[in-house]
Amino acid sequence: MTDISIAIVAYNNESDVRKAVCSILEHTALSISRKLYIVDNSTRPNTLYLLAEEHPEVLYDKTPENLGFGAGHNRVLPLLDSRFHAIVNPDILLKEDSLGILMRFLEETSAGMAVPRMVDGQGVTQEACRRELTVLDMVIRHLPFGFRRRRAFHTMQDMDASRPFPVPFAQGSFLVLRTELFRALGGFDEHFFMYVEDADFCRRLNEVSSLLYCPYTTVIHKWEKASHRDGALRREHLRSMLYYFHKWGWKLW
Numbered sequence: 001m002t003d004i005s006i007a008i009v010a011y012n013n014e015s016d017v018r019k020a021v022c023s024i025l026e027h028t029a030l031s032i033s034r035k036l037y038i039v040d041n042s043t044r045p046n047t048l049y050l051l052a053e054e055h056p057e058v059l060y061d062k063t064p065e066n067l068g069f070g071a072g073h074n075r076v077l078p079l080l081d082s083r084f085h086a087i088v089n090p091d092i093l094l095k096e097d098s099l100g101i102l103m104r105f106l107e108e109t110s111a112g113m114a115v116p117r118m119v120d121g122q123g124v125t126q127e128a129c130r131r132e133l134t135v136l137d138m139v140i141r142h143l144p145f146g147f148r149r150r151r152a153f154h155t156m157q158d159m160d161a162s163r164p165f166p167v168p169f170a171q172g173s174f175l176v177l178r179t180e181l182f183r184a185l186g187g188f189d190e191h192f193f194m195y196v197e198d199a200d201f202c203r204r205l206n207e208v209s210s211l212l213y214c215p216y217t218t219v220i221h222k223w224e225k226a227s228h229r230d231g232a233l234r235r236e237h238l239r240s241m242l243y244y245f246h247k248w249g250w251k252l253w
Contacts, residue, residue, distance in 0.1 A: 002033040004099055005082040005179065008090055009039045009072035014046040016090040016222070021051055021058065027094040032103070035059060037076045041066040069172075070188030070197040077187050082179045089173040091222035101217040102176040105164075112209025113177035113202075115170035117161065117218040126221055127155035128171040129213050133199050136253040138241050142234075159213075167211045172198025173221050181209055189247075195233075196240035203248065 006024060010017045021036060028034060036055075040048055040062045052060040061075060073087055084103050102114045118126045131137075137154045140147045152158065159165050175198075185204055188197045202211055245251070 002082045004034045004084040006036040006086040007076045008088050011041045012044050013090045020092050023094040029097050029100050039072045068193035071190045074187035085179040085182050087175045093220040098217040105214045111212040112181045113211045114214045118221045129156045129167045130169045132168045134251045134253050164212050167213050169199045169202045192240050195237040196244045
């Protein structure tokens, strides 16, 4: 059994994936045993398979089609033999041993899952922690301006970011959880192709365990927010939101 497994789902972003993999291998302590899975949903040819040849701890899996975010991550579920599991976006970069810090944090707190502090490339803190989704908050999120107090409330800016606190919903770009819990929950709900599956997964996890914000490590996240600019992705985001509220109930605010 390894200490931690890490999964990255790729989609036509070879450069980002390579940078993420290299930063994980560089900054994770050698004393931590790991396996890093690349699930390749890409529709264009690439050479990501070479990473498995270059690094013995990397395993590469090319999917027959684009399975989406949740189904891509679920693809590794039968393969996992680890104490902890990390869900990592391709646009993540580590600058320290964040995996080791988060593993120790989970052991010390008995939480089921943890999310670190996340910043953009300029070091600006990102709004990765959020309160439970409501229809109002999802509408506001897609507006270009206004509702500053409500946005701040939804993104938990009233919490002390120097201390751990419970999180109802953490943006799913970098999450570390107990592998047995990931397996018990059956991974992500594959009715979500992409978007909002992280909110659903966090909600299900919080029903049986706990998700905590960990202030003791910081990771860099590019976070392009593509659905705000691309019409097709915006429609997919809307479809996921409708499914989420149909599943959990239409909480308006």
